[in-house]
Amino acid sequence: MAALGLGALVTILIAAATSRRGKSNYRSATIAGLVVALVILIGAAALDSFTQVEAGSVAVVKQFGRVVGVFNPGLNWKAPFIQETIIYRTQEILYETSEDPQTSNADYKDVEVDTATADGQQIRARFTIRFRIEPSQATTIVNNLGTEAEVVEKVIKASSRVHVRNILKQHSASDLYSGNVETAQEQIAERLAEEFSKEGLQLVFFGLRSIHFEEDYRKAVEQKQIEKENITTKENLAKQAEFEKQRTITQAQAEAERQKLERIGVAEGEAESIRVKAIADAEAIRVKALAQAEANKLISASLDQNVINWEAIQSWNGDYPLVLGGGSNYILPGELFTAPTP
Numbered sequence: 111m112a113a114l115g116l117g118a119l120v121t122i123l124i125a126a127a128t129s130r131r132g133k134s135n136y137r138s139a140t141i142a143g144l145v146v147a148l149v150i151l152i153g154a155a156a157l158d159s160f161t162q163v164e165a166g167s168v169a170v171v172k173q174f175g176r177v178v179g180v181f182n183p184g185l186n187w188k189a190p191f192i193q194e195t196i197i198y199r200t201q202e203i204l205y206e207t208s209e210d211p212q213t214s215n216a217d218y219k220d221v222e223v224d225t226a227t228a229d230g231q232q233i234r235a236r237f238t239i240r241f242r243i244e245p246s247q248a249t250t251i252v253n254n255l256g257t258e259a260e261v262v263e264k265v266i267k268a269s270s271r272v273h274v275r276n277i278l279k280q281h282s283a284s285d286l287y288s289g290n291v292e293t294a295q296e297q298i299a300e301r302l303a304e305e306f307s308k309e310g311l312q313l314v315f316f317g318l319r320s321i322h323f324e325e326d327y328r329k330a331v332e333q334k335q336i337e338k339e340n341i342t343t344k345e346n347l348a349k350q351a352e353f354e355k356q357r358t359i360t361q362a363q364a365e366a367e368r369q370k371l372e373r374i375g376v377a378e379g380e381a382e383s384i385r386v387k388a389i390a391d392a393e394a395i396r397v398k399a400l401a402q403a404e405a406n407k408l409i410s411a412s413l414d415q416n417v418i419n420w421e422a423i424q425s426w427n428g429d430y431p432l433v434l435g436g437g438s439n440y441i442l443p444g445e446l447f448t449a450p451t452p
Contacts, residue, residue: 159190166201168245170252177249198243198251198258202314205239205266209322218262222322225275231283234322235274239266239302240315247310255309265309270316273301283323291318 162185163169169181173193181188181195188195206216207223222234243251243261255261277297278286286294299316306313 157190160185160187161195162186163195163197167197167199168243168248169195169197170248171195172252177252180245180248182245196252196257198245198248200243200245202240202242203258203262205241205262205270207236207238207271209234209236218259218266220267220271223271223274225278227278227283227286228280229282232324233278233283233286235278236319236322237270237274237298238315238317238319239270239313241266241306242312242314244310244312251310261309261311265306265311269302269305270298273298274318277301278321286321287323291321294318 161169161181163181163183165183167183169186170177171179171181171188171193172195173189178193203218204216205218205220206214207220208214209222211219211221216238222236224232224234226232243258251261255264277294280297281294285291295316295318298318299313302316303313
């Protein structure tokens with residue numbers, strides 16, 4: 111259309127120029143205008159007959175409103191004027207919710223999601239989604255969803271905000287506040303991956319960055335935590351006192367046992383000393399008796415009848431002991447004083 115308009119303009123200008131000279135030649139002007147229009151049309155057709163697709167994207171080709179193909183990265187030829195392309199990135203696309211979307215560097219920014227926990231506490235969730243468009247599903251996406259921005263609006267935003275809101279309602283505030291959000295995060299990611307797959311999208315990552323609680327709840331939890339820590343401190347002090355008590359008892363028992371062992375040791379030492387002394391005394395008596403016996407044995411071996419008689423005489427005081435009997439014999443000391451036989 112632009113070429114035809116430009117050709118008409120050239121025709122008018124040529125006709126006006128020849129008219130001022132007094133030679134109006136509309137035929138020449140028309141031919142010149144058509145030539146100009148044709149040249150412009152050919153040039154425009156040449157420029158519109160190819161399209162360049164960048165790496166990390168695909169181009170869906172539409173002809174008269176109907177999808178007729180998909181261009182991969184590189185230089186691709188198409189029918190001029192009657193075919194148009196819609197570009198889709200196949201690289202990872204980032205969608206993110208935050209308290210202040212303007213500070214986010216995501217491809218698509220949104221406000222945080224407000225919801226409530228299972229026990230009625232109001233919370234605001236901030237999360238991040240990384241996804242990509244499946245190149246093989248680009249045709250389906252064009253027919254069912256539209257452009258990339260429409261994909262984000264209809265699928266990514268709508269599904270994620272609904273499931274984050276509903277799934278977090280199934281969890282208690284204490285679990286979410288303590289940072290135990292992995293279960294909820296996995297549930298949301300599983301649900302989103304299933305829905306994205308149905309639409310020709312791939313969920314690469316879902317993460318709950320933070321969950322914001324109301325100030326009153328935070329203060330209540332902090333106060334409860336302080337009280338819990340105080341109770342724990344008192345319990346620890348009680349345990350420490352009990353430990354000290356047991357330690358004192360153990361030390362006392364150990365000291366008593368030591369003293370007992372000392373007394374036993376002293377008693378056993380004294381008993382052993384007495385036993386050793388008794389053994390020594392017995393041994394001395396035995397040795398003495400053996401010596402006496404040996405002496406007696408030696409004395410006995412050295413005595414004969416003459417010695418005995420001599421000793422008897424040496425010890426006699428001159429008196430004769432008399433023993434009355436039925437005969438006339440005297441009983442004298444030794445055989446020396448045996449009365450003569452009548």
